[in-house]
Amino acid sequence: MASPSPYPPGVTKEQAISMAQMEMEYRVELFNKLAQTCFHKCVDKKYKEAELNMGENSCIDRCVSKYWQVNGMVGQLLSAGKPPM
Amino acid sequence: MADSSAAEPTGPTPSTVGSDENATQIQPIRMPTIEEIRAQEVWNNCAVRAVTSGVMGGGLGLMMGLFLGALDNPITNDTMTARQQFVFTAKQMGQRSWNSCKTFAVMGLVFSAAECIVEKARAKHDTTNTAIAGCVTGGSMSARGGPKAACIGCAGFATFSVLIEKFFDRHT
Numbered sequence: 001m002a003s004p005s006p007y008p009p010g011v012t013k014e015q016a017i018s019m020a021q022m023e024m025e026y027r028v029e030l031f032n033k034l035a036q037t038c039f040h041k042c043v044d045k046k047y048k049e050a051e052l053n054m055g056e057n058s059c060i061d062r063c064v065s066k067y068w069q070v071n072g073m074v075g076q077l078l079s080a081g082k083p084p085m
Numbered sequence: 086m087a088d089s090s091a092a093e094p095t096g097p098t099p100s101t102v103g104s105d106e107n108a109t110q111i112q113p114i115r116m117p118t119i120e121e122i123r124a125q126e127v128w129n130n131c132a133v134r135a136v137t138s139g140v141m142g143g144g145l146g147l148m149m150g151l152f153l154g155a156l157d158n159p160i161t162n163d164t165m166t167a168r169q170q171f172v173f174t175a176k177q178m179g180q181r182s183w184n185s186c187k188t189f190a191v192m193g194l195v196f197s198a199a200e201c202i203v204e205k206a207r208a209k210h211d212t213t214n215t216a217i218a219g220c221v222t223g224g225s226m227s228a229r230g231g232p233k234a235a236c237i238g239c240a241g242f243a244t245f246s247v248l249i250e251k252f253f254d255r256h257t
Contacts, residue, residue: 044210048254054129054201055210062208 030071038063131205135198142193143186150182188226196222196246212247219246 007016042059043052052060117125127133155178200218204210223242224235 042208051125053204053210055204055208055214057125057129058205059208 034064034067037067131198131201134201135194138197139190139194143190145193146186146189147182149189150185151178153185154178154181192222192226195225212250215246215250216243219243222246 007013011019038060042056042063044056157178196218199221200214203217204214207214220239220243223238223240226242227234227238230238
């Protein structure tokens with residue numbers, strides 16, 4: 001072959017594209033879920049002002065951090081192939 | 086409060102072609118720029134908030150001290166000339182307004198710092214933060230009179246700050 005294939009071995013171009021597409025959809029879903037969850041949890045529905053105040057800011061920081069940790073942990077558990085308890 | 090999310094029309098305006106007469110102009114979502122985020126982060130800092138509040142409190146104390154000092158009766162002392170009396174009165178007014186300025190500056194600083202720290206720790210925005218901050222301020226300011234005076238100062242200042250907060254909230 002003149003040039004090395006940029007894809008990992010055993011993966012065709014169509015498969016790589018569909019994998020990238022699935023990954024993109026997964027990321028978009030993650031972002032939407034994260035924003036919706038943390039908004040519902042942290043922001044009071046009585047909108048008294050347009051800016052986020054400090055309590056909401058720190059709540060959102062903590063919410064995003066925890067969500068990300070949970071996401072990583074669940075992903076690891078699932079990918080390790082452990083049988084469900 | 087400054088309105089940071091000004092709606093400016095970005096992107097080309099869609100022209101209304103024959104069939105889409107009811108098409109509304111949808112503005113694209115404008116994510117905050119990094120400068121806006123940094124500006125918000127500066128204001129979220131407890132130290133910046135406390136110092137700003139202290140400075141504003143100091144200014145207020147200065148104004149109040151000058152105003153109340155001007156309301157005092159001028160002392161009429163026969164042993165001093167008019168100019169000396171004026172200088173003496175001015176010095177006394179300045180001293181009183183400086184004391185008042187210091188008191189109010191400390192009050193503003195402590196209150197703002199306490200409220201900021203409590204709100205960051207609780208991650209909630211309600212009047213409990215104001216009450217706790219008021220208690221801390223009142224207690225620390227009247228701590229010299231003993232524990233009983235500190236308790237009374239705490240309760241009084243907490244009530245006062247909650248009332249003021251409720252008063253200001255009604256008008257938003």
